[in-house]
Amino acid sequence: MTRSSKDLIYASKQDKVEKFVFDEDVAGVFEDMIQRSVPGxxxxxxxxxxxxxxxxxxxxxxxxxxxxxxxxxxxxxxxxxxxxxxxxxxxxxxxxxxxxxxxxxxxxxxxxxxxxxxxxxxxxxxxxxxxxxxxxxxxxxxxxxxxxxxxxxxxxxxxxxxxxxxxxxYQDVNEEALMQQLHENFKRQNDYSEMEISQKREALENVLIxxxxxxxxxxxxxxxxxxxxxxxxxxxxxxxxxxx
CATH class of the missing domain: 3.40.50.150 (Vaccinia Virus protein VP39)
Incomplete structure (x- = not known):
């Protein structure tokens, strides 16, 4: 595992949330980001x-x-x-x-x-x-x-x-909503704020499909x-x- 800085990319309010890209900012915190964002x-x-x-x-x-x-x-x-x-x-x-x-x-x-x-x-x-x-x-x-x-x-x-x-x-809208909610709860448990979760979601829209x-x-x-x-x-x- 690399020694990664803490992911604070979306910790501050952004006037315009840019589309998510794997740039130097993301690379520098990637290990922390994926550990705290991806269950399993x-x-x-x-x-x-x-x-x-x-x-x-x-x-x-x-x-x-x-x-x-x-x-x-x-x-x-x-x-x-x-x-x-x-x-x-x-x-x-x-x-x-x-x-x-x-x-x-x-x-x-x-x-x-x-x-x-x-x-x-x-x-x-x-x-x-x-x-x-x-x-x-x-x-x-x-x-x-x-x-x-x-x-x-x-x-x-x-x-x-x-x-x-x-x-x-998920094809079933209720299952989709539940899993999305549980995933966001996973992020909250890993110390992501509501603003971080919201801005990351916006950044990934039409990028992660x-x-x-x-x-x-x-x-x-x-x-x-x-x-x-x-x-x-x-x-x-x-x-x-x-x-x-």
Missing amino acids: YTALNQLLPIVANQFIQEGSNVYDLGCSLGEASISIANATNCSNIQIHAVDNSAAMIKQLQARLKSLNLKFPIQLIHDDVAAVDIIDGSFAVLNYTLQFIDRSQRDMLINKICTGLNKNGALLLSEKIT RDTHEQHIERLQKAGFSKISVLTKYLNFVSYLAIK
Whole structure:
């Protein structure tokens, strides 16, 4: 885990709330932000290397798509049982890549991590055994999501797997309202103020666009994944394990 400053981005009243972007301000507080905003984040990170070791194949490529500060990549590099793999950490945020680059200099990892500053949709997936797409698809234009999942599935080897984590929405309006309320209560419990919650919600409007559970399952099936399981679910945050 990185040493992150406390997230105070929305702690002061903003005359105009700008659209949320993964800039230097966000990168500087990202670890604190995600810990306090995403239920089950710590548990997922603890589970990730266990799942990865089940699927990573010797001599293959591993992809961390939308890597942010590289938590998944570093976890895999530290825990893998393989002796020859290549880990590719991809993010379109220059600020995130810059911070991850600095972080890696202080770590003695078993495997080097290749950092790629690019859109995840632009990266070739080749000879892959495991891919991570955590809280990334929801920020990608809806028209590009099917193509990206298809590309990942095509680039994975047989028995390779994708770990996909997303904040979902619900078809039932009452269930949607309840889960949104519980999520905001989770944030309150983690010391976010009403103003912070409100301004963050406004900043994310039309930026973080959620799909339903049914849409995720259908997309993964159409892409060619043969087995899809819900790995974890905390309120409206779900992680799927899709096996080719």
